[in-house]
Amino acid sequence: MSAYMVDKFIRAVELGDATVAEYVADPPAFVERWLAGGGTPVRPTDDRFLTEAERAAFAARDFGALYALGAHPYLLWHFTEAVYEHEYTEGSGWRELVERYRAAVAPQGLVDYIP
């Protein structure tokens, strides 16, 4: 388990508009590029790794799986909103995305998200 890295990846995507667009354009490719990056000895540490399950969940934008993997709920909701925004604004609507999200996480109850 590396919920810390799950949260770190979510932030790497969600904080900026450009990174949201790059991730949405090709999630698996973005995951691989992100993992290949990282720190240098002259910068604050910036380690990156994800388990196979975490990589698969990010590659599939699977918010239910990410919830089960211990993503911070606040980060996970805003990540979900950001990476599905282009679909709900053009199609199904924000409220429907909320319902999809809740349907995915509610059966899991409270998951320990403390890394």
Added chain:
Amino acid sequence: MAELVLAAVTPHNPLLWRAMTDPVPDDLRPIAANFARIREAVASHEVDVLVVIGTDHLRQFFYDNSPAFAIGKADAYHGTWENEVRTFGMEYAEVVGHRELADRIAGRSVQPDAIDFSVSLEWRLDHAFVIPLQYVRPELDLPVVPIHANASMPPVPSVRRFVALGEHLRRAIEDWDSDARVGILTSGHMANDVGGPRTFAGSPDPEFDALAAGWMRDGDLDGAIRVCSDVDRLTAAGSMTSQFLNAVAALAAMGGRAADFVDVPESRFSTSPFFLWSTR
């Protein structure tokens, strides 16, 4: 000596920024009216500087380095983030800092006896700071000392540390050799479950909301400490309910006395906290 003239607690729900515009929808009118009341109180109390207690939402601070309490001692702060502009329609803001008061609070060379602080000289404030300021002081012309209280990344400080924070703020302000009139502006949540199983379905815990409003209405600091000491109780009330602890800091700063104004309106969102302690 400086004077602590006012303390207020407001919501910082960023979804208000798009939803609460003219004409204000019926269910949000009490929220708009309460913000106006606090805006008028800050003006009528002739506040010179605001201590703003909020909780950064894993933007400036993250699990790689998560302070319990961080005092801003920068000359100025940038307000809001690209993701908050995108998601909430918020507007970028620039806010001036107040280094002298920040040093009084944090201790310039030695930490205060009562509580340990981190300090930050470079900090982009998120909606927990910008939203209350934009509603309570739209001119954004008052210098601020922002205080991040970590109620978003466990382990969060115990409720007794929030009480210590409030009590320390009062002492630090009243010991400050200055004519300044200081206000404390605190934002937080009632029961709130953003991203959890009960997200965006009204209040996840009306029973907690009623208790919490009662502590403020009755000046029941002991009651707040008793219930909020039970972390499982807070967690059961929702993923971000710990941010109510910021309101407990305000209650402690005002000596635990009953708030002069208490209103917790319900709306399309979870319950919104409004508490005001005034001296005029």
